[in-house]
Amino acid sequence: MPQNVVDSLVMDYIVQEMRPLATVEKPAFRRLLTGINPSVNVLCRKTLSVRLDENYDQMKANLKKRLSGAKYVCTTADIWSVSNKSYLGMTVHYINANESEDICRVSAALACRRFLGSHSYDHIAELISDIHLEYGLSIDKITATVTDNASNFGKAFREYMYCVEEQQNDNSNDDNIDVPSIGNVLTDEASDQSDIYLPHHETCFSHSLNLLATVDANAACELDAAYKRLYRAAMGKCTAIWNATHRSSKASDAVKAITDKSIISPAVTRWNSQFDSVKRILEVGTKINDICQAIETPKFKPTETECLEEYIIVMQPVAVALDKLQGQNDSFFGHVLPTLHTVKNKLTTMLQKHMKYSEPLLNALLQGMEKRFGMELSLSGAVADKIIAAVAHPFFKLRWLPDDKKDQCRQLFVEAVRKLDEQSTNAGDGVSASSKLRSTHTVDDDEFFDFKDTQAADVAVNEVEKECASYIGDQETDLTILSKYLRVKRVFVKFNTTLPSSAAVERLFSTAGQIEVPRRNCLSDPTFEKLLLLKANGIFMQ
Numbered sequence: 001m002p003q004n005v006v007d008s009l010v011m012d013y014i015v016q017e018m019r020p021l022a023t024v025e026k027p028a029f030r031r032l033l034t035g036i037n038p039s040v041n042v043l044c045r046k047t048l049s050v051r052l053d054e055n056y057d058q059m060k061a062n063l064k065k066r067l068s069g070a071k072y073v074c075t076t077a078d079i080w081s082v083s084n085k086s087y088l089g090m091t092v093h094y095i096n097a098n099e100s101e102d103i104c105r106v107s108a109a110l111a112c113r114r115f116l117g118s119h120s121y122d123h124i125a126e127l128i129s130d131i132h133l134e135y136g137l138s139i140d141k142i143t144a145t146v147t148d149n150a151s152n153f154g155k156a157f158r159e160y161m162y163c164v165e166e167q168q169n170d171n172s173n174d175d176n177i178d179v180p181s182i183g184n185v186l187t188d189e190a191s192d193q194s195d196i197y198l199p200h201h202e203t204c205f206s207h208s209l210n211l212l213a214t215v216d217a218n219a220a221c222e223l224d225a226a227y228k229r230l231y232r233a234a235m236g237k238c239t240a241i242w243n244a245t246h247r248s249s250k251a252s253d254a255v256k257a258i259t260d261k262s263i264i265s266p267a268v269t270r271w272n273s274q275f276d277s278v279k280r281i282l283e284v285g286t287k288i289n290d291i292c293q294a295i296e297t298p299k300f301k302p303t304e305t306e307c308l309e310e311y312i313i314v315m316q317p318v319a320v321a322l323d324k325l326q327g328q329n330d331s332f333f334g335h336v337l338p339t340l341h342t343v344k345n346k347l348t349t350m351l352q353k354h355m356k357y358s359e360p361l362l363n364a365l366l367q368g369m370e371k372r373f374g375m376e377l378s379l380s381g382a383v384a385d386k387i388i389a390a391v392a393h394p395f396f397k398l399r400w401l402p403d404d405k406k407d408q409c410r411q412l413f414v415e416a417v418r419k420l421d422e423q424s425t426n427a428g429d430g431v432s433a434s435s436k437l438r439s440t441h442t443v444d445d446d447e448f449f450d451f452k453d454t455q456a457a458d459v460a461v462n463e464v465e466k467e468c469a470s471y472i473g474d475q476e477t478d479l480t481i482l483s484k485y486l487r488v489k490r491v492f493v494k495f496n497t498t499l500p501s502s503a504a505v506e507r508l509f510s511t512a513g514q515i516e517v518p519r520r521n522c523l524s525d526p527t528f529e530k531l532l533l534l535k536a537n538g539i540f541m542q
Contacts, residue, residue, distance in 0.1 A: 006033070006040050011051055015534045018515050021045050021052070021527075049527075055541065056530040062540040063108055064135055070094035072497040073137060075110065075199075076146045077128055077153070079119055080509040082516055086115040088127050089512070091504045092135070093328075095493045103479040103492070105329050109508050109536035110135060114525040121155035122196075128156070129196045142199035144498040148207045157201035205336055206326045206501035208372050213271040213318050216368025217361060224360035231311070231361075234304035238281055240297040242266065251295040258294060259287050275319045279312055303357075310358040314365070317346040326503040332496040334393035337386050338400035340373050379405050388416045389495035392488060395477040410472070413491075418464045420494060421487050511535060 010033075014023060022045055023029050030042045043051070067073060073094040080087050090110040097103045111131045117123060128145065132138075139162045147153040221228035244251040245263045255263055261284055266274035281288060282305070289299045321339045325331055344366070351362045375382050379401075390396045391413040398406050464487060471485045482489040512532050516523070534541070 024048050059540050072143050074143050074498045076502045076505040078505040088113050088115045089505045089508050090131050095497050097493050109533050112529050112532050119152050121152045125156040125160040125196050139199050144200045144202040146202045146499050146502045148204045157198050160196045160198045162197040204502040209322050210271050212368045220360040220364035227360040230307045234307050237298050244295045254294040258290050259284050307357045314358050317343045325500045328504050333498040334389035334496050336500045337390045338396045340376050392492040394481050397472050414468045417487050417491050
């Protein structure tokens, strides 16, 4: 095997298995390679560091090239703290969908940059803007940056978000035209270098649903004292089981001797894990009190078990919605409105059935949905982009809408298809900049008298409406049907590039936690970031 192939395999092993760079100097590792091939030369740590930098530069160049070819991208951002250090993580996502290709989402990690100082909104805005510029991501290319609901992220985008309307208004006053001096131009250019512009901001819908399932659901205890006593008694006994089996191997062995199902302990930061943990306790069935006796925790009363069963039934739509919106490859922005409306409809239907114990919980959840997703549920003009994204998704189209909203949303969708089709046509028929600079006396009559061809425009509008009607009437619901409707496909790509959740950057932090471990406390911040991005962006090394 050639030496360069061996070096490449060693580098791939170090990156993909997240091993320390010093691994190549371990006697056992060197014996492994030389035992397989005595003539091989094993990399030293210094050479490995050089190769790491080379691979990182190659990966970054490939990623920039791919991003430059994408028409729309979405980024996610979050802050992660570990070992008394803070990092700003960012990921990027785009839909790879040429006219001859199927829909495919491509994701990559942009950065896991050391964040020094306080997590202030201006510092966050500066770092996000720098990372966007580093990869050549312009404001008009980024459909949105998705973050959690933290106040510092919210303020960063409120203060620094680029607003096209404001820019147009600033340039619309033509009454007094000032001719700038050379000094002012140079001063403006110098100040522009320090300007921070952020794209449109979307908060994480998964995070909002998580708050619905925790904060708003707990508000049910304030609505009804009887429900409060019963719910807290039942959850307290569940907590006793989780603590006993988590802390004691003896208790865990006792559970295993009684039932085949293991007890799952919930994570603090994920409500889904609490839902799954309660569900697992109920799956044990009649053996649950035998378990309580074996591990010496309080037994459940029949009313407490029934309360937990109703809790699972009521919270099931929220749990399913969270799983759907947290996806990365199969979850699109068009999932947001149909998912939220489905959750509300299911909760409203349950409320009409008069649950025995959980009516306060249902009321609290419905109030929480109105508080957190009022605009989305009312289908106001403020969520037009989400409506278009949903209708452009073949699985949803108009099926999820109430009858009194279908015509309005259909017209909104058709208008979006028409507008994007005009932009694509104008971009394709555009005149080069050099030809526009010709002298006025060389312009022919057809170019000078720029009359609008209303007949051609009407034909184009009819073609758009015909395609939209055919698409909406198509019984197929798979994304592959978009290859038959190219105008709709362009709208789908534009409005569905944004992710409904920032879970992607949290997955990046999960990988980072396996690299930034206490035993590697001498790992420098740049090396840590290079190792993490090479691990996350392996597809861009090809």
